[in-house]
Amino acid sequence: NAGVTQTPKFQVLKTGQSMTLQCAQDMNHEYMSWYRQDPGMGLRLIHYSVGAGITDQGEVPNGYNVSRSTTEDFPLRLLSAAPSQTSVYFCASSSRGGEKLFFGSGTQLSVL
Amino acid sequence: LAKTTQPISMDSYEGQEVNITCSHNNIATNDYITWYQQFPSQGPRFIIQGYKTKVTNEVASLFIPADRKSSTLSLPRVSLSDTAVYYCLVGGPYSGSARQLTFGSGTQLTVLP
Numbered sequence A: 001n002a003g004v005t006q007t008p009k010f011q012v013l014k015t016g017q018s019m020t021l022q023c024a025q026d027m028n029h030e031y032m033s034w035y036r037q038d039p040g041m042g043l044r045l046i047h048y049s050v051g052a053g054i055t056d057q058g059e060v061p062n063g064y065n066v067s068r069s070t071t072e073d074f075p076l077r078l079l080s081a082a083p084s085q086t087s088v089y090f091c092a093s094s095s096r097g098g099e100k101l102f103f104g105s106g107t108q109l110s111v112l
Numbered sequence B: 001l002a003k004t005t006q007p008i009s010m011d012s013y014e015g016q017e018v019n020i021t022c023s024h025n026n027i028a029t030n031d032y033i034t035w036y037q038q039f040p041s042q043g044p045r046f047i048i049q050g051y052k053t054k055v056t057n058e059v060a061s062l063f064i065p066a067d068r069k070s071s072t073l074s075l076p077r078v079s080l081s082d083t084a085v086y087y088c089l090v091g092g093p094y095s096g097s098a099r100q101l102t103f104g105s106g107t108q109l110t111v112l113p
Helices: none
Strands: A004-007 A010-013 A019-025 A031-037 A043-052 A055-058 A064-066 A076-078 A087-094 A107-111 B009-013 B017-024 B031-036 B043-051 B053-056 B061-064 B070-075 B084-091 B106-111
Touching: A004 A087, A004 B106, A010 B031, A010 B061, A019 A087, A019 B084, A043 A064, A064 B017, B009 B017, B031 B061, B043 B053, B043 B061, B070 B084
Parallel strands: A010 A107, B009 B106
Antiparallel strands: A004 A019, A019 A076, A031 A043, A031 A087, A043 A055, A064 A076, A087 A107, B017 B070, B031 B043, B031 B084, B053 B061, B061 B070, B084 B106
């Protein structure tokens, strides 16, 4: 049972480039979310989804897009990367929002 | 959204009991309180969850007073491997705040030999 899988683990981008961070879960969870964590800081919520076809903004949504076409996948798209988006990104899921969150291992992103 | 406040850091010695308190003054009726542990370069890991009074599992206890405006995570007999950042989260499956599960700044626990 893989749990929450994030790819890639590391990525370096140039300013202005776009890319997609992948997140997949195999636990049939309704709730999925994306967080970013800057060095020495807590986690900040970017976007979340309570089910396929339903997404909403979190605390820091600017510069990111998400979609939820299936229960399993919740990709995060950076539209035009900026140095301020250098961070570690975590995807999480739970059977329902507010219950036990399962986290992926994270994606370390550097924007030059 | 229920905002949480925790101490920034705490030190303890191996074998001691550690209590970390989280303040959440505007907790909603349907909100649960959940604690997570995070090691460097890893995602947070669930420790314990409760609604009121006391909850205990194999790794920790969670104490919640009647007014639910705070909660205390208790770690019995800590070891060096318990050095981590601890977060409390407030939200619930039936409340509006369930949708936005926001983390506070967390508490860095350092266990000394």
